[in-house]
Amino acid sequence: MEYTDVVMENFTCPKHVGEIEGANGVGQVGSPACGDIMKIFLKINDDGIIEDASFKTFGCGAAVASSSMATDMIIGKSIEEAGKFKNSDVVDALGGLPAEKIHCSVLAAEAIQAAIEDYHNKKAQ
Amino acid sequence: MKRIYLDHAATTPVDPAVVETMLPFFTEYFGNPSSVYTEGRGVKKSIEAARLQIAAAINADPREIYFTGSGSEADNWAIKGIAMKNQAKGKHIITSTIEHHAVLHTCEYLEKQGFEVTYLPVDEFGLISLDDLRNAIRKDTILVTIMFANNEIGTIEPIKEIGEIVKEKGIIFHTDAVQALGNIPVDVKDLNVDLLSISAHKIYGPKGIGALFIRKGVPIDNLIHGGAQERKKRAGTENTAEIVAFGKAAEMVTEHLEDNAAHMKKLRDLLIKGVMENIPQVRLNGHPEKRLPGNANFCFDYIEGESILLSLDIIGVAGSSGSACTSGSLDPSHVLLAIGLPAGVAHGSLRLSIGKHTTVEDINYVVDNLIQIIERLRKMSPINADCPIDDAVFDKAEHHHH
Ligand SMILES: Cc1ncc(COP(=O)(O)O)c(C=O)c1O
Ligand code: FES
Numbered sequence: 001m002e003y004t005d006v007v008m009e010n011f012t013c014p015k016h017v018g019e020i021e022g023a024n025g026v027g028q029v030g031s032p033a034c035g036d037i038m039k040i041f042l043k044i045n046d047d048g049i050i051e052d053a054s055f056k057t058f059g060c061g062a063a064v065a066s067s068s069m070a071t072d073m074i075i076g077k078s079i080e081e082a083g084k085f086k087n088s089d090v091v092d093a094l095g096g097l098p099a100e101k102i103h104c105s106v107l108a109a110e111a112i113q114a115a116i117e118d119y120h121n122k123k124a125q
Numbered sequence: 126m127k128r129i130y131l132d133h134a135a136t137t138p139v140d141p142a143v144v145e146t147m148l149p150f151f152t153e154y155f156g157n158p159s160s161v162y163t164e165g166r167g168v169k170k171s172i173e174a175a176r177l178q179i180a181a182a183i184n185a186d187p188r189e190i191y192f193t194g195s196g197s198e199a200d201n202w203a204i205k206g207i208a209m210k211n212q213a214k215g216k217h218i219i220t221s222t223i224e225h226h227a228v229l230h231t232c233e234y235l236e237k238q239g240f241e242v243t244y245l246p247v248d249e250f251g252l253i254s255l256d257d258l259r260n261a262i263r264k265d266t267i268l269v270t271i272m273f274a275n276n277e278i279g280t281i282e283p284i285k286e287i288g289e290i291v292k293e294k295g296i297i298f299h300t301d302a303v304q305a306l307g308n309i310p311v312d313v314k315d316l317n318v319d320l321l322s323i324s325a326h327k328i329y330g331p332k333g334i335g336a337l338f339i340r341k342g343v344p345i346d347n348l349i350h351g352g353a354q355e356r357k358k359r360a361g362t363e364n365t366a367e368i369v370a371f372g373k374a375a376e377m378v379t380e381h382l383e384d385n386a387a388h389m390k391k392l393r394d395l396l397i398k399g400v401m402e403n404i405p406q407v408r409l410n411g412h413p414e415k416r417l418p419g420n421a422n423f424c425f426d427y428i429e430g431e432s433i434l435l436s437l438d439i440i441g442v443a444g445s446s447g448s449a450c451t452s453g454s455l456d457p458s459h460v461l462l463a464i465g466l467p468a469g470v471a472h473g474s475l476r477l478s479i480g481k482h483t484t485v486e487d488i489n490y491v492v493d494n495l496i497q498i499i500e501r502l503r504k505m506s507p508i509n510a511d512c513p514i515d516d517a518v519f520d521k522a523e524h525h526h527h
Contacts, residue, residue, distance in 0.1 A: 063429075
């Protein structure tokens with residue numbers, strides 16, 4: 001299996017690991033393909049900007065690298081922008097993923113959308 | 126960085142003495158063993174000498190040894206060859222759920238051809254039950270194929286007892302001994318087996334060469350049709366270099382069986398003790414005693430196997446995992462599911478298999494680093510004792526096996 005250097009860097013030294021205090025959007029998704037679980041924490045300010053993001057992942061190297069890259073990419077974005085975030089954005093940023101590992105990046109995109117949804121739901125309450 | 130290779134169940138480095146034996150057969154002794162002139166006759170003799178070495182390693186008659194292109198081919202030949210030849214007597218085959226894919230997928234293929242296959246379950250340690258076997262035997266059972274030792278969890282099946290039961294019923298018995306040879310004694314006379322598969326690359330020989338032991342008189346069809354090689358049973362110009370290499374490798378592992386096994390067992394126990402005592406939430410897969418001397422297989426809760434493998438690779442250690450994420454097919458190991466592990470637990474599996482060159486320092490290094498790797502990955506994981514796995518996700522992910 002071939003992982004790019006960027007994937008390996010993001011696996012070896014992942015950015016934004018753990019839970020952020022005061023997260024107001026949390027999303028957890030599981031992959032029906034292999035059973036992995038990804039949880040994304042977002043801290044969104046009153047202007048709708050993602051101030052901070054972090055992750056916890058139970059999955060393969062590609063899943064960890066995707067989480068690291070995806071959280072890094074959405075920090076500073078508005079929730080509207082982040083709402084358009086796709087898994088192909090992560091794949092491109094990682095310099096590609098092996099075909100059987102694409103679903104791991106899907107997990108990252110879905111977890112972000114779930115976290116944004118959670119934020120909206122909480123706000124509506 | 127120094128590499129520490131702990132995947133000997135996958136393959137082994139070719140022993141330098143074996144390389145030395147095989148090299149002249151590429152250039153100097155290149156003749157076709159079927160040729161009548163000197164170049165051919167000399168090579169033919171070397172092949173027969175290798176056959177004798179293999180026969181001695183498993184206590185067979187050299188005329189019962191047939192070289193094949195791999196362990197997988199030996200398994201395919203044994204099962205398809207017996208099925209085809211004996212289908213008039215019956216079309217029922219018995220095997221287990223933890224066989225190597227070379228056996229399992231062959232059986233599945235035969236099911237599509239109208240054969241019926243019973244897949245015996247195993248207990249939590251990976252052992253089949255002799256009672257289950259007795260109950261599964263039918264009038265139309267023509268073949269029982271049960272592996273000698275499992276490649277993932279290292280469990281050693283009661284082959285001799287199975288052989289007795291099967292022999293009494295007059296059924297043909299095949300065992301895949303690919304993982305057994307060189308690690309535990311393999312004696313076809315003592316074991317009551319009719320067919321037995323072996324492969325060179327697990328015993329410090331080259332890849333792409335195997336052998337099938339076929340007891341004299343066992344009715345079997347050919348798998349590879351063509352020329353008259355291997356006494357008309359397996360066509361194809363002989364892979365002379367690898368055949369002599371296989372012979373040499375078999376001789377060496379047989380000669381050093383006790384020493385090597387004692388060495389590996391000592392290190393295996395050191396590894397198991399180190400892991401079990403220093404890392405919380407871990408289980409040992411396979412049988413506590415009836416296991417291959419070099420095999421250690423663990424499941425670490427809450428983390429995934431490929432992440433463990435990559436982390437180990439970075440610090441110079443090679444291992445393997447039965448996690449769905451490492452399989453390409455995204456199915457968790459059928460062996461780990463068969464011993465009753467939920468897919469989520471199988472996810473965190475790690476197999477480390479020791480070889481004759483592994484040292485105490487290697488094991489200490491691995492244990493020390495593994496403690497940190499597991500801790501780091503657990504910190505990264507969204508699941509833990511308070512936040513267990515959402516089983517629903519895994520149920521969806523779980524693919525169906527026998
Ligand atoms: C138990 C078992 N059977 C069969 C095989 C297949 O042998 P080969 O790699 O020579 O085809 C292997 C190893 O891959 C094995 O471990
Ligand atoms: S998370 Fe399972 S394959 Fe990537």
